[in-house]
Every structure is written in structure tokens, then in C-alpha cells.
Amino acid sequence: MTSPDRRARALEVLREQRIETPSWGYGNSGTRFKVFAQPGVPRTPEEKIDDAATVHRFTGVAPLVSLHIPWDRVEDFAALAEHARAQGIELGAINANTFQDDDYRLGSVCHPDPAVRRKATDHLLECVDIMDATGSRDLKLWFADGTNYPGQDSIRDRQDRLAEVLAEVYARLTGDQRLLLEYKFFEPAVYTTDVPDWGTSFAHCLALGPQAQVVLDTGHHAPGTNIEFIVATLLRHGRLGAFDFNSRFYADDDLMAGAADPFQLFRIMHELVQAEAVAGVPATGSSTGQPISFFLDQCHNIEPKVAAMIRSVTNIQEATAKALLVDTDALTAAQRSGDVLGAYAVLKDAYDTDVRPLLGELREGLGLHPDPSAAYAASGYFEQVSRDRVGGEQAGWGA
Amino acid sequence: MTSPDRRARALEVLREQRIETPSWGYGNSGTRFKVFAQPGVPRTPEEKIDDAATVHRFTGVAPLVSLHIPWDRVEDFAALAEHARAQGIELGAINANTFQDDDYRLGSVCHPDPAVRRKATDHLLECVDIMDATGSRDLKLWFADGTNYPGQDSIRDRQDRLAEVLAEVYARLTGDQRLLLEYKFFEPAVYTTDVPDWGTSFAHCLALGPQAQVVLDTGHHAPGTNIEFIVATLLRHGRLGAFDFNSRFYADDDLMAGAADPFQLFRIMHELVQAEAVAGVPATGSSTGQPISFFLDQCHNIEPKVAAMIRSVTNIQEATAKALLVDTDALTAAQRSGDVLGAYAVLKDAYDTDVRPLLGELREGLGLHPDPSAAYAASGYFEQVSRDRVGGEQAGWGA
Amino acid sequence: MTSPDRRARALEVLREQRIETPSWGYGNSGTRFKVFAQPGVPRTPEEKIDDAATVHRFTGVAPLVSLHIPWDRVEDFAALAEHARAQGIELGAINANTFQDDDYRLGSVCHPDPAVRRKATDHLLECVDIMDATGSRDLKLWFADGTNYPGQDSIRDRQDRLAEVLAEVYARLTGDQRLLLEYKFFEPAVYTTDVPDWGTSFAHCLALGPQAQVVLDTGHHAPGTNIEFIVATLLRHGRLGAFDFNSRFYADDDLMAGAADPFQLFRIMHELVQAEAVAGVPATGSSTGQPISFFLDQCHNIEPKVAAMIRSVTNIQEATAKALLVDTDALTAAQRSGDVLGAYAVLKDAYDTDVRPLLGELREGLGLHPDPSAAYAASGYFEQVSRDRVGGEQAGWGA
């Protein structure tokens, strides 16, 4: 039985939870084999923002949208921010792109040619300029850099080049701006990836300074990796800056968060709840003293995009709610006494709870329909944009 | 020390080895993140054939080129075959494509909608028509079909649909035409793949009849899979129809054959040599009584394509040569007596041998330069086609 | 909302569900690093049966216990069966052991030495004798056979030897006895395993005859393998004979069923429910026309064993109950219409349901406490056997 106090506290935290959706998740995407176009897909950054605002309108907890440069480059970022505010949301993190120019065939910030590194660095600096214009706090860096063949380049030289570029970009940050460095096990490079694991990202962040933190993308690990261990470890060192949520069965599948292994998502959230780092407050010991960002970073290659984003948000909410219901006193007591099955049972009791009524109550308290997916489906939004967004070029990755 | 007899026999077999290169390996390719264009890339099926003929001219063992429909669709396939012959090579297998039409978003031959299945089936039947025109023996089928989310479709119904389509296509074959069914662990679908493993392909082939055999793509397995075991097992059941050679570190990386794990390629070749199934003769017990096809199926996303294909051919030759040098009598004696280290040593002795002199001799016997990569680099072919192939649209996957 | 009809039907099926626990799961077990002894562990086959009966007494759905020979060898198996019946349960499958004799260092049924194969075969035949004595229907065969080094033995010869032994054993079966052939990806052999995947087991079963079927152990697959696909495929071919349930994070961890990925267990159960093969009735098209056996096969290296077994049984029940609540009409409609998110939502709705009240009702209907774990903990059984079972030698794997 969930205690009334715990339930009330859960509602309080869930009310403060903030999930940031990615502009590129509203555009077309696909695999190397095919990008399937979908009806109603946005053609402009503004239309992506409209979709993001729709997700917020039905969920109440997604008031931020991340931009990707150059896909979302506009003349006037202040005007774009204004457009977002008019729709009820804010612009969030700026994501850099150093992988879609022919110059980047062999890398960007790690490229053997200094001219290419310069070009990539300038792009990163431009992103900080954009952050100044939009008021964004987070510069999120994921590098596609790596090699495909043994011997292709010097692993170690590439690390040195990376460190040098990062230092220049870090020095450009002002105020409470953060540099968030993402790691990824493989893809698109397949032999080496220049930031393949949390350790590499962590070591670079240490070298940079307190405003550098690690981004954990839940799809970027080797098979069998215990992700919640990494969460706990980065929290312990104060260097967990952000999540990129999504789910996967095999590679970086970029499925909806919580779709592949909801128990894993719950365990991740449990680590955050233990560290009181879920909702809008900085985790104890954070090197930046700023809250962790909860980004979604996923593609919807075959399913409708706004509906998939809504489902992802509610999946995260469900995992969070279950984690908030864990009877932590009972858990700690069982752990301390070496009661393996008792401790597992406490966790599983919370996980087995059907939290949909609790979340329905949360939404009604926010003036929303208790079932965002159903309400969205009934709203006619998809049909409307499918009719309206005809002509022009649909947004996509531009691969 | 390699015995002179074994060396002579190796040369004999290597002289008969036939490797078939893929037309699409000469075009641009990439990842979902970016396709980098390269200079000198062919713009037409004829130019792809010219590149394939170049690989054969320098290696002497690549006299066949596989086509991919619709990427290589032409008005007059007989004329295309004639063009190939004029360049010194032949057209090989026909590869079907049922993954690049918007109708195939949820699958092709396994799609829930019978109309889509009909469309896909008609494409497969068209491919047999083309085989009739080109004189190709092999219909190679790889299906991108699968699902991304649990529940998305009925796993079992999809198998039934697949079986029905395959039966219709199989019935259309004539003479010694073969249906070769490829399996793949994941990608582009990520939750289920409709032919994910050799067992599924094998079971369908059994149901179809003797002219149906399995294609083993060396990049299409789960991590840790022992591929040579599958080779041995399929040979034992007479159902190994073809290889798609390439190499990989993590997923279906489509690197040059032998690049990632040359010892594994050697072990695969060892199984073939044991079964006397390397060069142009049918493996004992083959359901078709036809030789195994040695296809290359790889991409060259960042490296020059013709040079990469030549290197792949020579990598396969090296693995084959080493396998032919295994002292099989000593190996069998060690195995039978339970001498674990002795048996391993026999295999490793062959593997440790530098077979480049032997292959140089082979090539000189064929009137070729002993080092195909060096000879190609010196030939000026790349520079020539880079100058000539300007304008038009470079060949690619069209994703 | 779950319809009352579906709920009633679920209760009906759950009442008929039968889970068979393994005698060796009550003994000590461990890793190659250490076997930790636990209090109260049985010292005799009879005491293991007492523990199995205890699991049944609290769950009501575990009326069978599997034996492992020689660990459970007794003088008088009829008397052992009588002991079981007196405790309220029955003897189930006979599990053979051909891996713990020094003769089996290089294999048993696949060993290069015919004398070792003879010894192993005789053990298997003895197991059928025991089946005759106990009335067991299932001969469950898992072979530790394989090799550790490339070249160590001929992969193909080993398959031939395996086929020959299996044929002799199959010929010995009488009546409705079944030969159930288990596969395992790796361990204890690490280079090759002689029955590494479902395809290999399936091919051997086909060669043997209709009374041979495949055992799917949920911990015996490569990382990323879609197990429910294999379930669906084996059902389609009528060759799914049994499950060995357990769970795993990385290798064959043998954790409690449902502990590592409860969503996966639910998806497996969903395939069985779709095929109406959950409870005591044969799956349509089964080659034997007999129901699938639901074995547990797990170790409890650090947790108390009877309590862990009870939890495993209830975890399986929960997954089954959720699968029975799937709104199959809505699911099929969504699948047929290509509604990816709708179909996923139907599955997830069932999974999100808290089925503990339903299972409580089931148990009360059987005259049991609604919470078996709590009732067992309160029963004092563990404390009692911990006091009683002192002296003698605790049961274990004897490694």
C-alpha cells in the first residue's frame, strides 16, 4: 500500500518535472535504408515549435524545446524565442551539428586537418552566440567523430585535438551556460568513436572545469551495460548534466522512451529520486549547481511524431511516479540487513503499482485531460496539420 | 613448413575461386547521419560494371557483378549483359529491393495489407523475369521487413504471409535458378526482424524445396555468434547457398571483408575447405547441387570504392589461402586424440603463414601484377574516372 | 478497462497453469568463484521434494518437481514418487547430466572418443529407465558439449556424433515420452557450443521425429535476441516443447524469472496466450500433441531458495495474467490497420495493469493466502528447516 504522504509528495515532484522535447523529433527521420515521409510534418522551425507546444499543451510537463543547428537556423533567434513563448513554451538547449558537411567525412573536431577543426570550432562558437540570443543555458555536444578502420587515424592524437577544441569553446561560455558532452558507443563511426563512453566524457569535463557535464543518452551503451550504475556514479561526482531519453533493443534505435524496457527506465529514475534530482532542483554536489536537464532524443521513423512524443513523455512520467512511490525506509532497512529478496520486493512493489490514476489526478490538477494520448487523438490536431502543411519541404535530418 | 603438395593444391583451388562484387558497392553510401559523395562514382549501371570489371582486371578472381533492382534497372538487360561481357565480366545475382517505396513503411512481403504484399511479390517476380533476361542463376532476397514496437504486428501472421509469398516466387523459378534467402539480426527494423537468424531462413527453405538455400551475411549476427558453426551446420544440411562477405565491429557495419577480424574469416574459410566447397564445385550434399556463391556485400562510406573492393577480394584470398595450407592430417590426428593445444597449433601455424608470396605467384601465373592494390593505384583509373564522371547523378542507395 | 469477460477467462486459465520447479534450485549453487552455503538447504532428494511441495502449498500452481540425474539418484524411484505424492506434488521431467565426470572434459555425446560417447549414451538411456519408473513424460537434454579453442575439434563431426546418439535415445522412448532438446549460446564451452541456438535444436528434432521438441531457456541467447520471436516461430512449427524460465542481465545468470526484464516475460507470455498454449492444453499443431512444459531453471546463489522460487512463480503468474488481459480484438484491429502506436498502446495497457488483486482473488479461490511470499515468510518454514537440516551434506551441483 502506498502511504498517503508518499503519494502527496510524488504529486508535488511530478508537478515540477520538466521534459524537453527535440525539434528534430517532429521532422522526418529514418534509417540508412529509407526515410519514410509522413503527413503533417513541419516545414519550418516555427512549425516544429508548434508541435512541441502541442505536446506541452496535452502533458503539462514539456515546456521546453531543444534546437539543432543548422537544421533550426533562422535569421532572428529572438523572434523564434518569441514565437515559442507565444505558443506557451521556451527554447531550450542548442545542439551543434558537425557531421553533415562533406568536410566532415573523417571527423570534425578530431579531424587530422586543422582547417576542418577550425571550421567545426567556429560552428560551436556560433552555437554559443545563438545561446546568447535565445537565452539557452545548455550547449549540447555530440560528435559523430571516429574512425571505421584500424590504423585510420591516431586514437590518441584525436583525443588531444578534441581537448583543444573543447577548451576553446568552454572559454567562450558566459554566466551559467553549460557545456554538455555526450558520449556514444558506436555509430556512425564503427571502429572507434572519439567519445565512446562516460569515462571519456567525464575525463574531458574534469579537464574543462565545473560548467562541463556529461550527457547520458540511454541508447548509447554497449549491450548489457548497467545504465543506472552510470547515473549513480556521475551523480556522485557531480557531473551528470543531462539525459537524452529514448529506448532501444539493439543499437541506437531511438525508440520512444520507456518502450523497450520500462523496468530499466524505472531503475534509472529510482537513482535520481534517491539523489533528489528529479524535478528542477540541482543534485547535491553538482559541479554546476544547476538542475539536470531531461531531454528526449528520439526518432519516430514509422509512427506519427507528436503522438509518439506525448507517449514518451507519459512513459517517463510513469517511471518517475513509480520511483517516487518506492518505500525508501523499507528499502534501506532491507539493504542494510542484507535481505536480498526483501529489498527487491520493495522496489518491485512500487514498479507493479498502476500509477495511471495518480498521473490522471496530476493532470486534472493542472487543468488537463487525464489521458494525454486520448485527448490529443480526439483533438484533431494531426488531421489539421496534415491538411495545412502541404507544399514546401518537410523538415528532416538532411542526410 | 608448408608441404609442396599442399602449396600446389592451394594454388590450384585459388585459381578457381570466384568472388562476385556488388554493383551498389561502387555507388555512394552512408549512414542515417550522412552520405558523403566521392569523386569518380558511377552514374549508370554501365559505369558500375566498368568498375567491377576493373576489380576483376587487377585481381583475376572477380568475374561477376551482382545487380540490385531497381537501382540497376535498364531498358535492355541483354544489352547490359553484353556490356559486361565486353568488359570481361558477367552479370551475376539479381537482388530484389522491397524497402524503398513509401508503401513499405510497415513491411513488404509481411505487410498486414494484402495489396502491399501483392506489390512486393510482383517486384520479386519481375526480378525472376530479369534473371531470365540476364541469365542469372541466383535470386537473392533480403527483406527489411520487421517491426519496431512490441505489439505492432503479429509475429506469427507475418511468418505465414512471408511463407505464402516465397512459395509463389519459388514456383516461378525455372531450370537451375535458385532462391537465396538472407537473414539479418536487426536493422532497419529494431524490435523484430522477420528473418532474423539462420534457423528462420532454413525453415522457410525446407518448406520451399531444394532450390531454396540460405545466404549467410557475415555482418548479420548477434554479438558473440560463432559464424563458422553456422557455416558448418548449413553445409551439413546442404542448405548453404551463398555468402555475403563484409566485416563489422558492432552492427552491420559493412566494412571491407576481413578488415575487422581476419582470424574469423580464416576460420570460416577453414570450414569451407574442410567441406571442399571453396572453388566452383558444389559442397557435398548441397540441396541444389550447385556451387556456393561468394558475394561481397559491403559499403565504402569513407574510403574509395574500387580500391576498397580490391582490398576486400585480396583479404578473402588471403584467408582462403591460409585455410588451404592447414595440415589437415595433423589437425585431424590432434583432434581425434584430444590434443587441444596441438590442434589449435596446427590451425594457428597456417594462419600465421604469410601467404602474400603465394598469392603473388598465383597472380603472376594469371598474367597479373602480384600486388593488385599497388597496381591499381599506379594505373590512374581512379584519377581518370574522377575526371570523366562529372555531371549526371551519382549512383547511391536512394534512401 | 479490463472487460469482466476477459477477467473471468484469465482467472480460468490461471487456475490451470502449471509451473514445474527444479530440484537443484533448492540446493546450493554459485559461480566459478564461490558457492556460498545457506542454512536450511536440503541434503537429500526427499528434502528437495519437501521444499518443492512447500512452493506448491503457497502458490497452488507448482505441483511438479524436475529431477536431475545423478544428483537425485535414489535406489527406489517409485518410492520417491510416492514421497512426492504424499507431499502433494508429482515428479516431473528427468534431466540428464553428462558434464560432471572427468571423462567429459572434451565433451560427452560429441566427444571424439566413441567410448566416452557410449558412456554418455548409456547415461541417457538410464534416464529413460528412470522415466519409466517415475512415470515422467519428459527427458530434458542439455549438453555442456562444445570446444574452447578454434581447431580443437571438427564442428561438423561433432554434429554427426550428436545426431547418432540422439537417434539411439529417441528410439528408446515409449508411449507419450518426449525428448526435449535444449540449446545454449555459450557456457561452459566458450568457442563453440554443440547446440548453440534454436535452429540447431530444431534441425535435430526434425531429424528425430515428432516426439522430439525444443526447450527454450530464457537465459540462453546472445545479447539482443528477440526471444518472443523464437517462441512464435517454434509454435508455428509445432516444436516448442518446454520453457526453462529464469532471467538474466548478461550471461546465463539464472536469476529469478521476471526479475531482470518483466516486460520481456510478458511479451513471451503474450505469444503463448495468442496461441492458446498457456495452460495445460497442447498448442495447435504441436508435433507431440502435448502441452508445453513450464519449467523453472534457476539458481539462487545469494538469496534464500524457497522464497526465491515462490517469487519466481508469482512473477510468471503476473506476466501471464497481464498477457491474458490484452484486448486481442483491439490489438488485431490496430495491427491490421497499421496503427503502430495504437497497437503498442493495447499491449502496454495490459502490461501497466496491476494484476496483484486478480491473482489474490485466484489464490483465495484456491483456498490460499493472497500473498504467497508474505504467507511463506510468516509460516516459519525457513526457520524450521534451518534448525532441522543440520549435519549431513547439503545438496549442490557437485562441481
Added chain:
Amino acid sequence: MTSPDRRARALEVLREQRIETPSWGYGNSGTRFKVFAQPGVPRTPEEKIDDAATVHRFTGVAPLVSLHIPWDRVEDFAALAEHARAQGIELGAINANTFQDDDYRLGSVCHPDPAVRRKATDHLLECVDIMDATGSRDLKLWFADGTNYPGQDSIRDRQDRLAEVLAEVYARLTGDQRLLLEYKFFEPAVYTTDVPDWGTSFAHCLALGPQAQVVLDTGHHAPGTNIEFIVATLLRHGRLGAFDFNSRFYADDDLMAGAADPFQLFRIMHELVQAEAVAGVPATGSSTGQPISFFLDQCHNIEPKVAAMIRSVTNIQEATAKALLVDTDALTAAQRSGDVLGAYAVLKDAYDTDVRPLLGELREGLGLHPDPSAAYAASGYFEQVSRDRVGGEQAGWGA
């Protein structure tokens, strides 16, 4: 063609290479399923040392043997060191064991109970005492600590406990003694491992001080992990203290070094050669300013142990020799100019070279037979110890 200078330099480095063999590699070992006893296995630490000395006598590059406490605990370690010297070798690293006492069921240095942590810490301190007695430089710490079930213990608390114990042990070191912290992906714990990856070990070493470095065991990574990347990264940070060499196909298989993927071992050696860190000299920037230790850590479950150790040593030598033959000028030139295939070709040319003649020359220069495996086989040592070592208890892991 290998340049004479490069060949001469390779010989020079190979002459200085030092490989340290593990005492436990001479004893019986196995899997959780079975430990197969072998003839001639040592019964005492002295006999293990005799075997290690035999490996050195035939290879010339294995003059050190690692001890494992308590398996090698003796009354008088100075006398043991004297015994070793009399055989021509030295005692090397001290390996602690905190996993084979019943108290360690839920961990040792991370155990929730402070009394268990105290016991484990005292054992570690005793190991430093032994180091003082033997003159060993390296304290090698691998912890079996971890959890099997979600919730079983607090991931983060366990890190804090670990840090506290390590700090106490580190403070006990004197002179140039090093604390070497090993990481391992999984096993024996399967849900979490308390030091699962290089990042965790690295972060603890940073916190401890310069005399703490990371141990990289080549078998302790997730599938698909690029190990040479980790080597390069740890070298860059000065924290690569030692290797545990062995090889694996799937898990921590502990096969002979180089047996499973010789190309990978070559690539690892290439990173060391690039950093001039192969033979007896400290890598530039090492936090300790001491050379990297090259440990073997493997089991020989089915193969004879001394012969397997000799083969492992020569496998490492072959990989090292090939790495030393890489034309680094050509490699760097190709890398800098973005010549992907050219750079790969340089590496592969070295790898394809048959270095057995070079190593034969090296050994003859040391007054040894050019083929250590053949010379050992001919020596009669195995037959002699098989006759002599009868009675008593064979050494083993004591699991």
C-alpha cells in the same frame, strides 16, 4: 619489406619485454559446472613457482610470477622469494582475494556491514605486509563485489564504502608500491559490479593519488568494446598501470592470450608501441613513473597448463613483434593526409608479416630454442611432474 633498422629495434625491445605469469594459472580451474583435474598440477606455492620458472626457461621473457593470497599464503615469504630466485625468477604482484569467505556473500569492501568491510580491509593490509616481505611492487585489486538484483543494495553507498577502504589501503603503501585497481563488466555479480568499467576505476585512482593506477583485463568488457581505445585513453591520462592478458569469445572466458582475436591483441600492442611503453620503461606521463606491468591472467580448464602458458607468452610476443614492425612514418603520413586505405594497409602489412623467424632469432640470441612450445614438449617436464606430483591436494581456486 621491413627495414633492417626497424627489425633491429624490434629485437632490442623484444629482448626487454617482461611478462608475468599467474601462480593460479598452474592450478586446476573450471566453470561453475565442473573443475576437471589434470595430471602434474602443483600442490604447493613452490611447485607453482617451479612451473612458472619452466615457462621462463623456455621463453626467456617471463621472469616474474604473481601470487594470490590466500591461495599462495606461506609461513615464510622471504623463503618463498628465495625459492623463486633459485629457480631463476622473481615474485611479482600480490593479488588479494576478498570473495571466497562465506562472509563475502553480499560483497567485501562494499558490503553493507562495516564488520565485513573491516575484515576485507584487514586482508588488503595484510597483502601490503606480504609485499614488504616479498619486495613486490604491485598490489593488484580485483573485487568480486556487486549485486544480483535491482534494489539489493544502494549503488551509491557502495561506491562510498569502496572509496573509504581504498583510501585506507593506499595510505599504507610505502616507497614505490602501487595500488592497481582492476575493473570488470560482470561476473560473479550480474546486476551491478562495483567497479564495472575503466571510468569507475579511473575516478577512484584520481581520488587516491598518483600511485593508484588502472588494470585493464582484456576479458572484462562489454561485447563490442574497443579495448585499444581504452589503452590509448589511460596512457594519455598516465593511469594505465597494468594489463591482465587473456582472450575471450563471449564472457570472461580466460582463454590463452591472443587465441580468440589475434588482430585485436596486435592493435593493443600497437597503442603501446606508439607510446613507447612496451618494454621496461615507463610510459610518458605515467602518474607513477613506473613501467606498465604485463600480467597474464587466464585459466586452462581443459588444456595442459604450462604448455598453455608458454603459448600465451609467445602469442603476446608475436603481437608485440608485429606492432614493432609497423612503419610508423608511413602510417602517420597516411593518417595526416586522410588516406584511409593507405593507413589501414600500413597496419595490415605489419600484421600479415610472419614474425616467427624474428622471434626465433631473438630466442637463439638468448641461448634458447627458437620454438619454445616444441622445446618444452620435447623436454619431458610434463611427464616428469605428472609422475612426481602424486598425492597431496592439487592447487585450485578453492571455490
